[in-house]
Amino acid sequence: MNDPSQDTIVAPATAAGAAGLAVVRLSGPDAVAIAARLFRGADLSASKTHHAHHGWIVDATGERLDEVLALVLRAPHGYTGEDTVEFSCHGSPQVVDEIVAAALAAGARFAGPGEFTRRAFLNGKLDLCQAEAVADLIAAHGRAARRAALGQLQGRLSTRLREVRGVLLELLAEVEASVDFVEEGIEFFDRQRAPHKVADAAARLDALLATAADGQLLRSGIRVSLTGAPNVGKSSLFNRLLEEDRSIVTEHPGTTRDVVRETVRAGDLAFVFEDTAGLRDGASDPAEQLGIERSRRSHAQADIVLHVVDASRTLEPQETAWLAALDPTRALAVVNKIDLLAQPARTLEGAAAPGALLASLANGGGERLPIGLPCVAVSARTGEGIDRLLAALVHFGRARRGDLVGDEQIAIAQRHREALLRARAALVELESDAQSGEPAEILALSLRSAVAAIDEISGEGVTEEILERIFARFCIGK
Numbered sequence: 449m450n451d452p453s454q455d456t457i458v459a460p461a462t463a464a465g466a467a468g469l470a471v472v473r474l475s476g477p478d479a480v481a482i483a484a485r486l487f488r489g490a491d492l493s494a495s496k497t498h499h500a501h502h503g504w505i506v507d508a509t510g511e512r513l514d515e516v517l518a519l520v521l522r523a524p525h526g527y528t529g530e531d532t533v534e535f536s537c538h539g540s541p542q543v544v545d546e547i548v549a550a551a552l553a554a555g556a557r558f559a560g561p562g563e564f565t566r567r568a569f570l571n572g573k574l575d576l577c578q579a580e581a582v583a584d585l586i587a588a589h590g591r592a593a594r595r596a597a598l599g600q601l602q603g604r605l606s607t608r609l610r611e612v613r614g615v616l617l618e619l620l621a622e623v624e625a626s627v628d629f630v631e632e633g634i635e636f637f638d639r640q641r642a643p644h645k646v647a648d649a650a651a652r653l654d655a656l657l658a659t660a661a662d663g664q665l666l667r668s669g670i671r672v673s674l675t676g677a678p679n680v681g682k683s684s685l686f687n688r689l690l691e692e693d694r695s696i697v698t699e700h701p702g703t704t705r706d707v708v709r710e711t712v713r714a715g716d717l718a719f720v721f722e723d724t725a726g727l728r729d730g731a732s733d734p735a736e737q738l739g740i741e742r743s744r745r746s747h748a749q750a751d752i753v754l755h756v757v758d759a760s761r762t763l764e765p766q767e768t769a770w771l772a773a774l775d776p777t778r779a780l781a782v783v784n785k786i787d788l789l790a791q792p793a794r795t796l797e798g799a800a801a802p803g804a805l806l807a808s809l810a811n812g813g814g815e816r817l818p819i820g821l822p823c824v825a826v827s828a829r830t831g832e833g834i835d836r837l838l839a840a841l842v843h844f845g846r847a848r849r850g851d852l853v854g855d856e857q858i859a860i861a862q863r864h865r866e867a868l869l870r871a872r873a874a875l876v877e878l879e880s881d882a883q884s885g886e887p888a889e890i891l892a893l894s895l896r897s898a899v900a901a902i903d904e905i906s907g908e909g910v911t912e913e914i915l916e917r918i919f920a921r922f923c924i925g926k
Contacts, residue, residue, distance in 0.1 A: 452557075453567070453570065454476070454477060455476055455556075455557045456474060456475065456476030456477060456478040456479050456482055456555065456556045456557065457474070457475055457476055457556060457557050457558070457559035457560075457563055457564070458472065458473065458474045458475075458482075458548055458551040458552065458556040458557070458558060458559060459472070459473060459548070459558060459559035459563075459564075459924050459925040460472055460473075460544050460548065460924075460925050461473040461534065461564075461925040461926065462539070462925070463923075464541065465539075465541065466539055466540060466541060467539030468538075468539050469536055469537070469538065469539050470536075470537055470538070470539040470540075470543070470544050471534050471535065471536055471537075472534070472535045472537065472544060472547045472548060472551070473532065473533075473534050473535075473559075473564065473925060474532065474533045474534075474535075474551060474556060475526070475527075475528045475530050475531070475532045475559075475564055475567060476530055476531065476556070477530065477531065478531075478555060478556075479530065479531040479532055479533050479556075480492055480493055480495070480520060480522075480531050480533060481493060482533075482551060482554045482555055482556055483518060483520075483533035483535070483551075485554050486505050486506060486507075486547075486550050486551060486554060487501070487503050487504070487505060487506075487516075487518050487535075488503050488504045488505075488506055488512075489501060489502055489503020489504060489518075490502075490503055490518075492518060492520055492533065495520040496520070496522070497520060497521055497522030497525050497526075498519075498520070498521060498522075498525065499519075499520055500517050500518065500519045500520075501517070501518045501520070502515075502516075502517055503515075503516065503518060504516065505535060505537065505547050505550065506550075507546065507549075507550045507553070508550065508553055508554070513543060513546045513547055513550065514537045514538055514540075514543045514546075514547065515537075515538075516535045516536060516537045516547075517535070517536040518533060518534070518535055518536075519533065519534045519535075519536070520532075520533055521533070521534070524571065524573075527564065527568055527573065528564050528565075528567040528568045528571060528573065529567065529568060529571030529572065529573045530567060530571065535547060559924060559925065560919075560924065561919060561920055561921070561922045561923065561924050562583070562918075562919035562920070562921070562922025562923070562924075562926060563919070563924075564925070564926055565579050565582050565583075565919065565922060565926055566579070566915065566919045569907060569915075575603075575606050575906045575907050575908075576905065576906055576907025576910060576918070577600055577603075577605045577606045577609070577864075577905060577906055577907075578600065578601050578602075578603060578606065579907070579918070579919075580600070580861065580863075580918060581597050581598070581600035581601035582601060582922070582926060583921055583922050583926075584596070584597035584600065584667060584861075585597035585598060585601060586923065586926060587667070590666075590669075590713050590715075590716050590717045590718040591715075591716035591717075592666055592716045592717055593666040593667065593718065595716075596663070596666050596858070596859045599858065600858070604858055605656075605858050605860065605864070605905075606906060608652065608656060608858065609902050609905060609906055610906075611652065612649050612652045612653060612871075612902060613899060613902050613903070615645055615648065615649045616649055616895055616898050616899050616902070617899060618645070619642060619645055619646070619895055620892060620895040620896065620899065622642075623888045623891045623892045623895060624888075624892055642882060643879065643882065646875055646878060646879055646882075649875060649898075650872060650875045650876075653868050653871055653872050653875070654872070656858060656860055656864070656868055657860070657865060657868050657869070657872065659858050659859045659860050660859075660860050660861075660862070660864075660865040662859045663859030663860050663861055663862075663864075666859050667859075667861065669711055669717075669718040669719060669720040670717060670718065670719050670720065670751045670752060670845045671719075671720050671722065671749065671750045671751045671752070672719050672720065672721050672722065672750060672751065672752045672753075672754060672841065673722045673724060673749075673750035673752075673753050673754070674686055674721065674722065674723050674724060674754045674756060675724060675753055675754065675755050675756070675770075676755055676756035676757060676767075676770075677757075677758075677764065677766075677767055679758070680756045680757055680758045680784060680785075681756060681758065681784040681785055681828045681829075682723055682724070682756050683723050684784075684828035684829065685754075685756060685782065685784055685826070685828040686708070686710075686721055686723035687828070688828045688831060688834055689712055689721055689834070689837075689838075690710050690712060690721070708722070708723040709721070709722050709723075714838045714841060714842050714845075715838075715842035715845075716842075717842060717845045717846070719752075719841060719845065722750065750778075751778065751845075752778055752779070752780065752841065752844050752845065753774065753775075753778060753779040753780070754779075754780050754782050755770065755771060755774060755779060755780070755781050755782065756782045756784050757771070757781065757782070757783055757784065757806065758784060758785050759783045759784060759785045759786045759788065759789055759825065760785050760788040760789065771806075771821065774821060776821050776822065777847075778844070779821070779822075780822045780823070780824060780837075780840055780841070780844065781806055781821055781822065781823040781824075782823075782824055782825075782826060782837065783806055783823060783824070783825040783826070784826055784827065784828055785827060785828070785829070786825045786826065786827050786832060786833065787827040787829055787830050787832065806821075806823050822840060822844075824836050824837045824840050863905070863914075863918070864905050867901045867902070867904045867905045868901070868902075868905070870897070870898075870901040871897075871898040871899075871901035871902050874894045874895070874897040874898035874901065875894070875898055877894045877897075878891060878894035878895060878898070881894060
């Protein structure tokens with residue numbers, strides 16, 4: 449049976465669609481030989497590594513397909529660690545398809561998702577943390593996500609893990625030496641000094657675990673749920689934030705029946721805005737009832753809630769109660785439709801102006817609103833105040849995300865978190881066993897468990913099933 453890892457693979461390395469340029473990548477033991485059969489202009493088989501050649505791609509009949517640059521990367525110096533050839537061609541989908549077809553006809557196999565990066569991992573060019581960072585970098589929404597992914601690609605997380613692993617391996621060596629010399633009564637494991645090393649390793653793991661929530665926010669974006677009564681302008685505000693007509697807007701209540709999501713970049717962050725059905729009691733339409741139920745779920749799961757009210761009318765008692773129940777640390781009141789107010793009311797100055805406007809709309813119930821509830825006045829129709837709203841969201845987002853602005857921050861993924869929790873649990877067991885005087889053989893089991901969990905993150909002890917799951921989320925060609 450042929451080993452798929454020894455096939456020569458081909459795929460477009462650039463996104464589908466018309467563009468000025470595209471790249472088709474070949475990698476594997478026959479990459480240079482196959483490319484040489486397709487290329488006219490130089491003998492690629494005699495090329496040195498990292499040399500580019502101008503020429504033409506031809507098919508099996510000799511027909512010219514496109515004018516290209518061929519970049520030859522000899523093993524182990526290319527991205528995958530294998531012989532690699534990259535054709536830079538014109539970005540016509542037809543041209544790309546015909547070049548790929550010619551390579552397939554010449555003996556290559558079409559690459560699977562992430563197969564180039566998987567080969568880079570298998571050939572020791574990247575560890576698994578760095579390989580995952582490639583996908584994170586491609587999918588990065590916002591500058592903070594890009595910085596975090598680039599830091600992981602450069603080995604920031606791997607370095608931290610190696611430091612912890614080194615401490616644990618040192619302890620394991622002492623424990624195993626004690627096992628080897630148990631009959632002589634010699635114990636190399638210092639039970640007085642070891643707790644300090646274990647505590648240090650545990651603290652390092654805890655510091656990484658503390659970044660899990662930040663990592664989730666950076667990778668998926670900060671969820672912002674728009675809530676409020678029907679016809680307060682949530683969908684209009686949603687469209688204004690997106691700068692396109694994404695949600696249907698009418699004067700009839702209950703237009704929005706499902707949660708509509710879109711991503712918007714602001715500052716160095718990405719926000720996933722969710723336009724939801726208007727909240728109201730007594731809805732009789734089953735579809736609207738389902739929409740309201742989904743709205744409540746969106747609000748509960750959101751990182752930030754934007755509660756929208758209508759500046760042109762007095763708030764209903766239920767709206768005042770909703771506002772009073774908001775958590776000021778994760779919610780923002782948005783007074784919409786200020787374009788409908790008289791000019792003096794719209795030109796209130798000072799930080800308290802939007803809050804004062806909100807309190808006046810509560811018709812005497814302003815004292816029931818939470819003190820310090822952030823408030824922004826806007827007009828979704830004219831765009832007035834939208835810049836202030838986005839600035840407030842960036843401030844909220846940074847608070848929710850944590851302090852990930854610096855270049856030295858790390859944000860672990862869910863897979864990393866699960867493995868680190870297992871390593872942390874093993875250290876707790878180790879501390880307990882050491883204190884109770886358990887023999888060295890028992891201590892060694894906990895240490896091996898902790899090291900194995902860390903190795904799973906870096907890829908040294910990873911299973912084929914985990915690799916399949918990780919690389920399945922990659923795009924083809926990377």
